[in-house]
Amino acid sequence: MATDSDRDIVRATEPTTELERLIINDPYRGWLASEGVEIIDEFAFEDLHTVELGPWARKGGKGSVINIPYPMLINDSQLIEISPGGKSEPEHHLYEEVVYVLSGRGATSVWVEDGPKQTFEWTGGSMFTIPLNAWYQNFNASGDEPARYLAVTTAPVALRTYNDPEFIFNNNFIFKGRYGQEETFFSGSGKLFSGRVWQASFLPNVPDMPLYTWEGRGAGGINVMFDMAGNQMKGHVSEFPVGTYKKGHQHGPGAHLLILSGDAGYSLTWTKEDMSDVVKSDWKVGSMVIVPSAGCYHQHFNTGSRRARYLAIGYGSGGEAPGLYAPFAGSGGADVSQKDGGMQVEYEDENPIVLDMFEEECIKHGAMPDMRRYFPARSEYKVTLSN
Ligand SMILES: [Fe+2]
Structure with missing residues (x-):
């Protein structure tokens, strides 16, 4: 550690x-x-x-x-x-x-x-x-x-x-293309632009808003990306089931990750291939983890007995949103396998300590880990919960 x-x-x-x-x-x-x-x-x-x-x-x-x-x-x-x-x-x-x-x-x-x-x-x-x-x-x-x-x-x-x-x-320039003073601008309504991209400037209740399937980041996760008032800064909400974790990945620095629901979990951040510098940050509702540097790997884990949802706000995390200049944002390829030139570590390529640590943490919190289906070569593991 x-x-x-x-x-x-x-x-x-x-x-x-x-x-x-x-x-x-x-x-x-x-x-x-x-x-x-x-x-x-x-x-x-x-x-x-x-x-x-x-x-x-x-x-x-x-x-x-x-x-x-x-x-x-x-x-x-x-x-x-x-x-x-x-x-x-x-x-x-x-x-x-x-x-x-x-x-x-x-x-x-x-x-x-x-x-x-x-x-x-x-x-x-x-x-x-x-x-x-x-x-x-x-x-x-x-x-x-x-x-x-x-x-x-x-x-x-x-x-x-x-x-x-x-x-x-003290600059009076008006960005008319971003804010047209429409009556509905802050009404709380919004619209699905494409795929999982939700366009809105005010979201009344993010912890309960509907999300959409996101196969790419793994393990049954659901997600919505935000496009807000023509910002270059973007955000997204992701949620993942009990006993699961997301795939590790890299992108540009500065994504702020806030935990909105769930009762236990953690994030790992590391920079070295062998993960010898890994930092584990435990979280609960109200916790925040920031992706601190360019190229920093990070990965999020739900070890609680409820689904876990987080909000990520950063520069250019919604690559599908209109108006975003993704190359500057440094987020292109964040959900593409490293084997295909992207920045995501597929489950089968990750360091074995990731799954070992996760299963230990799940048992500690009384949650049933449910990741073995993604690791057929390690399917000999049997879990029993005492409660
Ligand atoms: Fe990320």
């Missing part, structure tokens, strides 16, 4: 003079410093509901920025808590933002310079996007309870590209 130094390798963050120089001169880090916001450099969180946050008045209460220290990473996330009865200051910016509401209830108003405000209400489990550079303001509808959300953004690449916060936060 991995040591602390292995974790550094997986993060691609070994402290080097070059890395320190990049961070010191990083325009994105400079903006965070000017905000005075706390930065959390970590890629696995047991429970986002309970992470301690620092003050971030502009956001309506508290907040911290989760930014694994990988200088080339395109996206970050902002973990925000709006105080009871609180609201954020109106803002707009030239970076994309996709929001998942962890708890509480509230509303968001969205508008552009020459248009009316559109306001929609959300609660825990809702997901929405702020159209690029549209004005917005968030409100907590409760006078007693805080409202907490996670916003995955492309702020790092925007700040690093233009190196001038004034351009990012």
